[in-house]
Amino acid sequence: MNTSDNATVDLEVDAVEKTFADHRAVDRLSFSVARGSFFSILGPSGCGKTTLLRMIAGFIQPDAGDIRIGGRSMAGVAPNQRPVNMVFQQLALFPMMTVGENVAFGLARRGVGKLERMRKADAMLERVSLGGSAHKRVDELSGGQRQRVAIARSLVLEPTLLLLDEPLGALDLKLREHMKIELKQLQAAFGTTFVYITHDQSEALVLSDHVGVMNRGRFEQLGTPQALYYDPATPFVAGFVGSNNRIGGRVESINNNIATVVTPEGWRLEARTVGAVSSGQAATAFVRPEAAVLAREPSGLPGNLRAHSGRVDSVLFDGANSAVLVTESQSRGEFRIALPQTGQFSNLVSGETIYFAFEADRAVCFSGEETA
Amino acid sequence: MTASEPNWQRRLLLALLLAPALLWLLLLIVLPHVDLALVSFRERVAPREYVTSLAQYQTFFTEPLYWQIFVRTAVVSAIATAITLLIAFPVAWTIAKIAKGRRAALLFLVCLIPFWVSETVRTLGWMILLRESGVLPSFLVKLGLVSAPPELLYHDATILVGLVYTSLLFMVVPLVNSLESLDNALIEAAYDLGAGGLTVLRTIVIPHAAPGITAGCIVVFMLTLGNYLTPNLLGGTSSQWFTEQIYNQFITRFNWEQGAAFGFLLLALSTTMVWVGLKASGQRFADVMQRS
Amino acid sequence: MIPSLPRPAWLRAANTIYIVAFLIFLFLPLLTVAAFAFNDAPYPAPPWHGFTLDWFFGDEASGRVGLFHDSELLDSILTSALVATWVTGLSVLVGTTNAFLMERARFPGRQALSVMMLVPLVIPGVILGISILAFASRLADFADTAFGLELEFLRPGLPLVVVGQFSYIAAIATLTISARLKRFDHTLEEAAFNLGASRTAVLWHITLPYLRPAMIGSAVIAFLMSFENFNTTLMLVGADTPLTILMYGRMRDGATPVLNAVSLFLMVASAALALSLMRRGRRSNP
Numbered sequence: 044m045n046t047s048d049n050a051t052v053d054l055e056v057d058a059v060e061k062t063f064a065d066h067r068a069v070d071r072l073s074f075s076v077a078r079g080s081f082f083s084i085l086g087p088s089g090c091g092k093t094t095l096l097r098m099i100a101g102f103i104q105p106d107a108g109d110i111r112i113g114g115r116s117m118a119g120v121a122p123n124q125r126p127v128n129m130v131f132q133q134l135a136l137f138p139m140m141t142v143g144e145n146v147a148f149g150l151a152r153r154g155v156g157k158l159e160r161m162r163k164a165d166a167m168l169e170r171v172s173l174g175g176s177a178h179k180r181v182d183e184l185s186g187g188q189r190q191r192v193a194i195a196r197s198l199v200l201e202p203t204l205l206l207l208d209e210p211l212g213a214l215d216l217k218l219r220e221h222m223k224i225e226l227k228q229l230q231a232a233f234g235t236t237f238v239y240i241t242h243d244q245s246e247a248l249v250l251s252d253h254v255g256v257m258n259r260g261r262f263e264q265l266g267t268p269q270a271l272y273y274d275p276a277t278p279f280v281a282g283f284v285g286s287n288n289r290i291g292g293r294v295e296s297i298n299n300n301i302a303t304v305v306t307p308e309g310w311r312l313e314a315r316t317v318g319a320v321s322s323g324q325a326a327t328a329f330v331r332p333e334a335a336v337l338a339r340e341p342s343g344l345p346g347n348l349r350a351h352s353g354r355v356d357s358v359l360f361d362g363a364n365s366a367v368l369v370t371e372s373q374s375r376g377e378f379r380i381a382l383p384q385t386g387q388f389s390n391l392v393s394g395e396t397i398y399f400a401f402e403a404d405r406a407v408c409f410s411g412e413e414t415a
Numbered sequence: 416m417t418a419s420e421p422n423w424q425r426r427l428l429l430a431l432l433l434a435p436a437l438l439w440l441l442l443l444i445v446l447p448h449v450d451l452a453l454v455s456f457r458e459r460v461a462p463r464e465y466v467t468s469l470a471q472y473q474t475f476f477t478e479p480l481y482w483q484i485f486v487r488t489a490v491v492s493a494i495a496t497a498i499t500l501l502i503a504f505p506v507a508w509t510i511a512k513i514a515k516g517r518r519a520a521l522l523f524l525v526c527l528i529p530f531w532v533s534e535t536v537r538t539l540g541w542m543i544l545l546r547e548s549g550v551l552p553s554f555l556v557k558l559g560l561v562s563a564p565p566e567l568l569y570h571d572a573t574i575l576v577g578l579v580y581t582s583l584l585f586m587v588v589p590l591v592n593s594l595e596s597l598d599n600a601l602i603e604a605a606y607d608l609g610a611g612g613l614t615v616l617r618t619i620v621i622p623h624a625a626p627g628i629t630a631g632c633i634v635v636f637m638l639t640l641g642n643y644l645t646p647n648l649l650g651g652t653s654s655q656w657f658t659e660q661i662y663n664q665f666i667t668r669f670n671w672e673q674g675a676a677f678g679f680l681l682l683a684l685s686t687t688m689v690w691v692g693l694k695a696s697g698q699r700f701a702d703v704m705q706r707s
Numbered sequence: 708m709i710p711s712l713p714r715p716a717w718l719r720a721a722n723t724i725y726i727v728a729f730l731i732f733l734f735l736p737l738l739t740v741a742a743f744a745f746n747d748a749p750y751p752a753p754p755w756h757g758f759t760l761d762w763f764f765g766d767e768a769s770g771r772v773g774l775f776h777d778s779e780l781l782d783s784i785l786t787s788a789l790v791a792t793w794v795t796g797l798s799v800l801v802g803t804t805n806a807f808l809m810e811r812a813r814f815p816g817r818q819a820l821s822v823m824m825l826v827p828l829v830i831p832g833v834i835l836g837i838s839i840l841a842f843a844s845r846l847a848d849f850a851d852t853a854f855g856l857e858l859e860f861l862r863p864g865l866p867l868v869v870v871g872q873f874s875y876i877a878a879i880a881t882l883t884i885s886a887r888l889k890r891f892d893h894t895l896e897e898a899a900f901n902l903g904a905s906r907t908a909v910l911w912h913i914t915l916p917y918l919r920p921a922m923i924g925s926a927v928i929a930f931l932m933s934f935e936n937f938n939t940t941l942m943l944v945g946a947d948t949p950l951t952i953l954m955y956g957r958m959r960d961g962a963t964p965v966l967n968a969v970s971l972f973l974m975v976a977s978a979a980l981a982l983s984l985m986r987r988g989r990r991s992n993p
Contacts, residue, residue, distance in 0.1 A: 102603055102711040121713050123606045135600035139622035148618070149608035200608065432808040433802045440823050443874035444830075447838035497933050500778060506729055509722060514711045522726070524985075529733050531977040533935035537956045538972040540736025542958065543967075544745055550739055579734070599709055612708050633829075641831025648958055658833045658938070662708040662859050665837050666943065678834045689829050 051078040052114075053203050053236040054099065059108035061094055068094040070260035071108070076204075076238060076253075081230050083267040084240045085247040086257035087283070089411045092240040095257070096206055099238065100129045122126060123152075128197035129206040134189055136181045142168070142192055143177030149200045167199040168192075171229065186214050187222055194226075198233055211246060217270040223249050244284050248272065256280050276317065278409045281329040288330045291412055294322050301403045304328045310373035312347060313403035321412045327409050332366055334405040337388055338398045348400035353378060355395045355407050367391055370401070428686035448682075455675035471676030481660065481677075488657040491686055492569065492639040494588075495578040499586045499635050500628065502579065512599070530584040538648050542568065542576055569651040577645040578599060582638060586631040593627025594620070629696040636692075637685050657681055737974060744967035751964045762968040774968040780953065784969070786865065787949040791933035793869045794876055796928040799922055801873075802880025806918070809881075811889045825882075827875040836942025841873045865987030871939040876932050880925040887921035888914075919989070927984045931977055 054076040061069040068091040076082040084092045097103045099110055101122030109325040110117045112126055128149070143164045150160035165177055171191040176184070183190065187211050190210060197205055211226075213221045227250050230237050241247055247254045255265040256279070264276040275281035282289060292306040302316045304326050314328040338344045341352070353369035356377065365382040380399055382388050391397070458468040475481045510523045529537065544550045545567035552564035567573060605615045616656065621628070646656035661681065664674030708714070743751040747759035749771075765771035767973040774780060795993045809821050827835065840863065847861035893916070937951045944952050952970070957966055 097711070100603075100607060101713075104713075113487060121606075122603070123609045123611060127607075129604070129607045131600045133598065133600055135598060135604035137605070137619060139619070148605065148610070152609035152611075152614060196608065304438055429808075429812050429814060432804050433814070434811055435804045436808055436820065436824070439801055439874070439877055440826075441821075443839060443870060444823075446828055447842035448830075450842040450845055451834075451838040459744060484761060485842055502729070505722070505725055511761075513722065525730065526733065528978065528981070529737055531931065531981045532970075532974050533951060533977075534937060535935070535951045535958070536738050536973055539954070539962075539966060539970055540738075540740040542737050543751050544736060548750070548753075550753055551754045562782065576747070580736070599711065602709055603711060606712055607708075637829055637831065639835055641938060642835055644955065650954070658831070658983055661833055661837060662941065665840070671841060676838060678837050679814055681831060682834050684831065685831055696878075 049246075050322065052076065053078045054082075054238065055109075055111040055114065056095075056099070057109045057111065059095070059098060059105045059110060061091075061098060061103060061106050062208045063094075067260050069105070070308055072261060073108075074255055074262065075267060076236060077266050077360055078236055079145075079234045079251055080252040081227070081239065082239045083251040083254045084238070085244055085254050085284070086242060090244055090257045091260040092242075093208065096129075096208055096238070098241050099204070100206055101125050115341075126203040127206060128200055128202040128204075129208065130193045130197055130210045131208065134193040134210065136189055136192055136196070138181050140181070141177065142179045142181060142184065143172070145181065145192060146177070146196045146199055148196065153200075163199060164195075167195045170232070174258070182310075184212040185323075187218050187225075190222055190385075191225070191229075192212070194229060198229075198235060202235065202237050204238060208235060209243075210242070211243075219246075226250060226254050246285070256283060258283075263310070274317075275407060277409070278327055278329070279307045279372070281407060286332055288332065290328045290330070290374075290376065292326060292328070294320060294324050294408075294410075295327045297322055302326065302408050304408055306374045306376070308374040310351075310376075311349065312351065312372060312406070314406035314408035315404050317407050317409055320408060324410050325412045326405055327412060329408070330401055330406040332379040334401040335378075335380045335399045336401065337380055337383070338366075338400075342396050344400040348402065350398055350400050352396060352398050355358050355391050355393050355397055357393060358382075358391050367397075369397060451678060453674045454671055455679050457672055459672060464575050465672075471673050472680075474673060475676060475680060484655045484660055485657050485680065485684075487655060491574065491578075492636055495575055495582065496632050496636045499579045499582045500574065500632060503583055503590055503631070505592055507587050509551055510587075511591050511594035511597075513538035527584060534581055534644055537580065538577060538645055541573075541580070541649060545573060564598060568649060569653055571650070574646050574650040574654060574656075574687050577649040578639050578642060581642070581645055582635040585634045585638060589627040589634075590624065591628040593624040593630075597623045625696050629692050633692045636688055640681065640685050640688075740785065740967050740970045743964055744971045746964060749963060751962070751967050762964040771963070772965060774965055777965055780903040780950070780965065780969055783948050783950040785955040786947050786953070787934050790865060790868050790872065790949055791930045792918075794872045794933040795926050795929040797869070797873050798876045798880040799884075799926050800886045801877045801926055803879075803918065803922060805881040806888045809885050818977065824878055827878040830875070832875070832936070832938030833942060835874055836871055836939040838941050839867065839874065839939075843867055843870075861944065863943055865947055867943040867945075868940050868949065871943045872933045875939070876929045879932070880929055882927070883925040884918060885923045887918055891917055901966050923987065924984060926982055931980065 050083070052075045056072060056074050058071050058073050059069055060067075060071050067306060070091075073094065084090045084095065094103060098105050099112075099117075100119065101120060101124075110375060115126075117125055137148065140148065143161060146164035146167055146392075147155075147160040150163060151157075155163070161177070165174070168174055168176055172195065173188060173191055176192075178186070181183070181189065181192070193210065194205075200394070207226075211222050214222060223246060223381075226237075230250075239250060251268055253266065254268055254271055255262045256271060257263070257277050264280045266269060266274075266276075271280055271284045275284065281287055290304065290306060290310075290312065292304040292310075295303045295305045295311070297303075297316060297320065300312050300316050302320055303311055303313055305311050312328060312330070320326055336344060336348075341350050344350050353371045356368040356370050359366045359368065363384065367380050367382055367388070369378045370376070371378045382391075455471050455609065456467055456469065457465040458470040460466055475485075483577050487492065492664055506526065508527070510519050544547070544588055545552070547564050547566040547568070549564075549567070551568060552561075556564050601623070602615055605619050610618065641658060643656070643658040646654040647659060648654065658681070661674050661677045664670045664677060740751075744762055745758050745760070747756040747761070761769060761771040761773055763773045764775055765773035766776040805824060810816070810823070843861040847858045850856040850858045850861075895913055895917070896909050899913050904912065935951060937955065939951060940949055941955075948956075950973075954962075954966055954969070
């Protein structure tokens with residue numbers, strides 16, 4: 044799996060392994076990141092993403108495999124010698140220094156003269172819209188400003204690679220939304236290769252050119268955000284990226300890559316097969332909430348699709364993200380359906396019976412029982 | 416104290432709580448020191464007849480022996496403080512940053528144990544180890560390094576060993592506390608930005624630990640300055656420690672006026688150093704004391 | 708530096724060697740004292756003459772007066788314990804009232820008073836001793852000349868020793884107990900009031916039990932500090948000598964290993980006290 048075909052590669056991770064005591068944190072992992080791209084590693088906590096990032100930064104030594112940055116192997120290279128800089132989870136701005144001194148810190152280590160590094164620090168602060176803040180103390184800044192200082196402090200060194208360790212995790216929701224956009228713009232403006240780790244799928248989808256979904260030390264899937272969302276390669280990705288309805292059952296028949304899945308209660312639905320799925324096997328299907336169309340009468344549904352019905356359990360109003368939770372008639376299972384923006388269904392009430400249908404192509408089905 | 420209570424009840428409660436504090440501080444700290452100051456400013460001209468004068472302080476400055484011992488005490492205390500800091504820092508670093516979990520806690524505990532034992536006992540140990548007939552001299556003879564057992568007691572270096580030994584705890588504890596509060600990510604970030612070990616120490620670790628370092632140094636200097644037992648027993652007659660002069664004047668010669676003046680001079684030196692330490696590191700007295 | 712950064716092997720080895728050397732430095736004097744308590748020789752010095760318990764159990768008849776027959780030593784231990792008990796009781800009591808005063812009451816001059824409470828900690832013990840000695844003597848002289856009263860407790864002796872030690876140990880107890888009271892969750896008291904408890908009931912059932920670990924801890928520390936105090940005691944002592952003063956006198960004059968025996972006894976006692984305190988602390992700290 045390669046994220047790029049011919050572009051210059053800035054980071055190559057080659058069969059890297061790391062085991063702590065009896066826990067394999069990173070399991071023979073290989074990937075590469077193209078120059079100038081925004082690459083995210085997405086996974087739940089404990090999946091090994093922090094270990095991977097710290098190996099790239101040089102704070103942890105891999106047990107096996109090689110990490111190459113800008114084509115150069117990093118084996119035995121100390122963290123302060125690598126062409127990589129890191130934005131830490133809690134930012135790790137130096138409280139004993141001013142904002143300007145923080146940004147100039149790395150330049151001073153390279154022996155850049157005092158005037159020159161102050162000038163560069165000022166210019167860099169200007170670029171992240173913090174011009175004139177050089178003399179301020181770190182604790183005078185707001186959360187978002189600190190974020191930008193942390194990034195400026197690294198980018199002023201013009202690293203080959205910028206590593207970001209869930210830097211938005213400490214911010215409140217509103218600021219996080221704002222910083223997402225800002226990060227993306229900064230990356231575009233500087234053109235530096237970003238490697239970003241997060242457990243937040245929305246951050247990964249919004250920010251990245253490519254995302255590696257990590258689970259138990261391995262990549263489940265590596266691809267563009269769109270590919271992850273629309274073409275999940277594994278049940279884990281289907282369940283982790285975006286919201287999804289999960290339905291477990293048995294494959295009744297397969298016709299042209301479309302499987303008919305029957306739940307134990309006898310509810311039948313169609314879904315596109317991914318990987319090897321054969322008739323008679325246990326299978327798990329995933330249907331996106333926005334894939335389903337709603338209707339008050341069966342006749343309101345497109346005629347070529349299988350109609351399903353359910354009782355409205357609750358309406359979850361959340362503006363553009365509003366949805367309705369339906370108890371499917373046959374399986375008595377919960378099914379989430381996105382409400383259309385038209386406001387057509389804004390008057391739904393609990394207990395009402397409703398009909399829905401989805402294109403088999405927009406649902407996926409994997410073999411095996413995937414337990415939540 | 417909730418606001419709903421009647422006023423007289425609150426006042427009574429406040430008075431009851433204030434009484435012990437004021438009695439303690441006034442009767443045992445403030446008044447005795449005021450009295451000591453008064454005693455130091457008088458001179459006995461005849462039996463039971465005193466006049467106010469600066470004679471006691473004059474004696475101190477005109478008699479070279481006194482102020483030399485005073486300066487010597489201050490200098491040796493400062494050296495002992497510096498050595499204590501140098502010895503304690505790597506230990507504190509190991510406890511706070513290198514050892515993990517239970518091992519760090521155990522190491523810390525082990526460092527504290529000797530200080531649960533009386534200073535008298537610890538000094539006895541050093542005497543048995545160092546005196547001419549003691550353990551180390553006879554060990555040196557056995558090794559063939561010297562032909563006759565050397566006397567290791569009664570040297571300035573011996574006093575320093577004893578003082579440093581006694582002070583270690585008061586340095587290790589504030590250092591460990593301040594180093595533990597240093598986020599490892601700051602060290603990693605500095606490394607990541609290209610700094611080496613010494614630069615990290617200079618630019619990150621020492622500025623962060625400055626409050627702990629100051630607290631430790633102030634306490635150690637003060638305790639060393641006021642120590643009597645260790646210099647007296649390990650230094651013998653040559654120890655020339657200023658507290659011995661105070662003791663001599665007060666208890667041996669019964670010259671309280673001179674002793675009081677000496678006491679005040681020592682107090683002034685100790686207070687000045689505390690003040691200088693606080694100013695130099697820009698800290699508040701209360702914060703520092705709470706740390707140590 | 709820290710484990711996540713590359714540390715060359717020599718640095719790691721140097722660190723280990725340093726810590727081992729440090730621990731040897733720490734424990735060598737104590738182990739020496741302990742070992743020579745059992746040496747079958749009249750002086751605590753090498754060479755080793757074989758194992759004996761004479762310095763614990765010997766009596767006049769055997770020519771070696773051991774710890775348990777040395778009435779002077781035993782008396783001084785009792786004297787020290789008596790002084791320490793008084794100092795502990797007073798310090799914890801005043802430390803507790805001070806904690807409530809500083810954390811709960813609001814009155815003018817509170818800030819100045821809180822700084823004043825720390826001052827005893829930065830006054831050298833010798834000076835605390837002589838100032839209290841001089842002041843007490845002045846009071847006694849005044850009582851004598853003005854009223855013809857002979858106030859014996861103001862002359863050097865155990866009451867003055869207690870007062871002198873209390874003058875700074877109270878500051879330590881205040882710090883310890885205040886620190887815990889500061890962390891107290893006020894809503895617990897409010898909840899108790901809300902459930903109908905009286906002010907005394909809240910103090911008795913909620914606040915004091917919460918403070919108990921700090922009170923016990925400062926009591927242990929106060930007892931040890933008093934028992935081991937030398938500087939202040941030296942200036943205020945009268946006819947009854949506490950243990951440290953007696954030991955000091957004997958050490959100057961050249962002591963028999965009975966001092967090692969009593970030292971070992973002290974080590975075991977304070978280690979037991981320290982360990983029991985730590986076990987308690989681990990259990991009762993939330």
